[in-house]
Amino acid sequence: MIKCCISFCAAGIIFSLAGCSSGKETADTPAVQSIRPLESDQDRSTAMQLFIDGSLKESKGQFAEAILDYQDALRYDHDPAIFFALAKCYAQLRRFAPAVENAVMAIQHDPSKTEYRELLAQIYLNSGQFEKAAGEYRTILGID
DSSP: OHHHHHHHHHHHHHHHHSOOEEEEOOSSOSSSOEEEEOOOHHHHHHHHHHHHHHHHHHHTTOHHHHHHHHHHHHTTOOOHHHHHHHHHHHHHTTOHHHHHHHHHHHHHHOTTOHHHHHHHHHHHHHTTOHHHHHHHHHHHHTOO
């Protein structure tokens, strides 16, 4: 429970400190969206509320429902924490292709977050892609 509360607080800090942008979803590439400038604090607030709603559903094990909220949040903000949350939910549902796609997007938006690479490595392990997992762990350790 404390971990969940810390996650919500961290999400709030991330959303309030991060540069925000949003985009429109396309049928061909759902996680890769065109980015438009943030229009208002309302966009940021909407994204935050959708992220929190998704986090609550995720904590209850309602991964499919959480994914829908996170995808809606991406329409208002492309914060890497949203991509990370999507990757976790897809991985829980054993939908490894979209899990990888979203983990990669999180890494592209913030390559300094080790936990994003750790998740990607775990997804690769769970999907039987052992060489890719090893590559991610080498990157984490700084060994290429």
